[in-house]
Amino acid sequence: MKIDILTLFPEMFVGVLNNSILKKAQEKEAVTIQAHNFRDYSENKHKNVDDYPYGGGEGMVLTPQPIFDAVDQLTSHKEKKPRIILMCPQGETFTQKKAEELANEEHLIFICGHYEGYDERIREHLVTDEISIGDYVLTGGELASMVIVDSVVRLLPDVLGNELSHMRDSFSTGYLEHPQYTRPADFRGMVVPEVLLSGNHKHIEEWRSKESLKRTFQRRPDLIKKEVLSAEQIKWLKEFENE
Numbered sequence: 001m002k003i004d005i006l007t008l009f010p011e012m013f014v015g016v017l018n019n020s021i022l023k024k025a026q027e028k029e030a031v032t033i034q035a036h037n038f039r040d041y042s043e044n045k046h047k048n049v050d051d052y053p054y055g056g057g058e059g060m061v062l063t064p065q066p067i068f069d070a071v072d073q074l075t076s077h078k079e080k081k082p083r084i085i086l087m088c089p090q091g092e093t094f095t096q097k098k099a100e101e102l103a104n105e106e107h108l109i110f111i112c113g114h115y116e117g118y119d120e121r122i123r124e125h126l127v128t129d130e131i132s133i134g135d136y137v138l139t140g141g142e143l144a145s146m147v148i149v150d151s152v153v154r155l156l157p158d159v160l161g162n163e164l165s166h167m168r169d170s171f172s173t174g175y176l177e178h179p180q181y182t183r184p185a186d187f188r189g190m191v192v193p194e195v196l197l198s199g200n201h202k203h204i205e206e207w208r209s210k211e212s213l214k215r216t217f218q219r220r221p222d223l224i225k226k227e228v229l230s231a232e233q234i235k236w237l238k239e240f241e242n243e
């Protein structure tokens with residue numbers, strides 16, 4: 001996968017892209033990630049990238065030229081059309097499902113505004129997706145795009161050591177993850193559930209499924225789709241409701 005990020009603050013990405021899994025993913029060549037300053041593409045003699053809004057009003061608006069030109073330069077004519085993602089609080093809210101969808105693409109281009117608004121022609125004629133990471137306003141799209149890059153790259157083949165570890169994640173399965181324990185079995189009198197020490201894999205799997213459903217019931221009941229529950233899960237749900 002190739003990821004290009006258009007931003008006025010490429011330095012913001014240095015720490016995030018050069019540590020941990022994102023660093024390893026690039027070393028393994030599962031992905032190439034580059035942050036580009038779209039000011040470099042400005043044709044304005046002062047390298048301006050924004051201007052006053054037509055009709056007046058507060059704030060500045062990012063002009064279309066540097067962003068359209070940067071995207072043109074980063075898109076090779078041979079490739080499948082890239083996903084061009086505008087980071088903004090008005091976009092669709094990011095989810096694990098969207099991360100999985102983006103992980104199937106060959107090329108992602110992120111556009112990050114900072115304080116300014118975007119000229120509407122960028123929205124209408126350039127981007128394929130507008131994404132928000134939640135109902136709050138950040139100073140810019142940079143942090144939001146890092147969240148998305150992180151969640152997409154960890155889904156690429158061979159990026160996580162244990163191929164299955166993300167399959168079990170909260171949200172991939174549709175339910176929140178079951179509790180986990182490690183040694184010691186007794187820490188200051190707080191003990192690990194007996195079943196996990198039993199070595200009985202069938203019982204352990206059953207315990208995990210039940211705890212996963214319980215946690216989802218307690219914390220995110222909106223994620224439970226009653227129509228797809230097994231008879232056993234329905235029985236468990238009744239137990240939780242009566243507790």
Ligand code: ADE
Binds near residue numbers: 144
């Ligand atoms: N830019 C500013 N706030 C944002 C948000 N919540 N998500 C994505 N981009 C943003």
